[in-house]
Amino acid sequence: MNSLVKGRSGSDGAEGPAGPVGVRRVLVAVVPSVLAAAVVLAVYLSVAGRLPDRPATHFGAGGKADGFSGRGALLGTALAVLLGMGALLGGLTYRLRSTPGPQRALAVLGAGTAVALGWIITAVLLANARAEEASSATVPGTQAALAFGSAALVAGACWPLCGRDPEAPAAASGPVAGAARLALGDAETAGWSRVAGSRVLPAVGALTAAAGLPVGWTAGWPSALPLLVSGALIALLAGARVTADRRGLTVTPSLAPWPRVTVPLERIAEAGRRTVDPWRDFGGWGYRAVPGASGIVLRSGDAISLRLTTGSEFVVTVDDAATAAALLNTLADRARRTPDGG
Incomplete structure (x- = not known):
């Protein structure tokens, strides 16, 4: 023979949340990224006249600037990361409709990640606008604490918005x-x-890699490398x-x-x-x-x-x-x- x-x-078995609940979960995953991008753009336009030609984009020990890039590169990278993450998480959340538990968790974690990234990018813009020159810009560690604290609050608020999971078949x-x-x-x-x-592991890989973005932005890309590599390996497997x-x-x-x-x-x-x-x-x-x-x-x-x-x-x-x-x-x-x- x-x-x-x-x-x-392969595909999962019975469909999970669909209709209003499914749409709501996709919106929870996407809308915070879009709103964060809108806030970043609005802040950038409001302080553009006070930004140095090469604003500080990386901050080392004590929150002192030690890395710089062009203004256009700063804005373009920030918007690309936020909007790209929103599109990716929205698509993954939709694909997870047959596994409602991970779908809900992905949507909520995506919302929190968008808030943390948006907060940190906004803090970087304001730090540059306040400084006399880019090298004197500082972003204290309290900003990271506020960013992740706000992310936790938003994630907690989004959890009930996602609706209940249906009962799984025996x-x-x-x-x-x-x-x-x-x-x-x-x-x-x-x-x-x-x-x-x-459908679950690609979402876990994407979230793991996404968690490396704020780490790389604030602590340097070598520090974010374990998260980025782990996310890629999870997706590969x-x-x-x-x-x-x-x-x-x-x-x-x-x-x-x-x-x-x-x-x-x-x-x-x-x-x-x-x-x-x-x-x-x-x-x-x-x-x-x-x-x-x-x-x-x-x-x-x-x-x-x-x-x-x-x-x-x-x-x-x-x-x-x-x-x-x-x-x-x-x-x-x-x-x-x-x-x-x-």
Whole structure:
């Protein structure tokens, strides 16, 4: 039998908040960034005549200026960051409509981040306008405290505005009994492959990277590098290619060859499918481990469930899990009959 490769990305199960609640959450994610950009532009226009040609844009120990750029670059970068962040968070919030808990958290955190960035950029503009020359401009640490304090207040106010999450459907507790087999002749072989994607992890990666922006703006980009790199890595690992073949079950990132997880056929006692709720069943997303079970959980819904020879369970969330499980059962039976799997 020819190898069957299916590349359609996985999608979550039932839709979450839609209609007025979904629109409200997208607005919570987008509007604060737009308002912050409008405030920054208004402040810039009001103090433009008092700004030095090369205003201070970075402040080191004690809040003293130690980095400078052109006025146009300062305004352009600030507006691009704020509006770009609003567009990105709005799109991610919409895509998370099938996972209402993370959707609400993303919208609220996006609103708070916009407020913190807007506050810090405004403080930088006013510090430059008050200084006799750019090198004497200072932004005290209290401004950062005020920025993050205001962000927390706005996030707290936005939480109830996002509305309540709907009740999640009950998830199955384990593999389906009487696992099916895929009919294969003795001389036939088969392979199955799909790409599973996460709607949550790209949002986590974006938020992590976004958190590095105010850090880089105030403390320097080397200080923000861990957040920026972590955000990029989280986004990179947000998708996985899942393959079932004569080697067993293999999972690799869809955009990189490593890290790779393989469960060989000799370790599989039985394969089935189940429905997974990431938060309720595994406490989150990514590579997860709980008593008696582990797996790669990128989204809610359909999942391959392997009962291992050790008695534990290994799951991978992916569409068409029943086909992959049936193939793995057939191949595992064959491997048990013939040590070389032939």
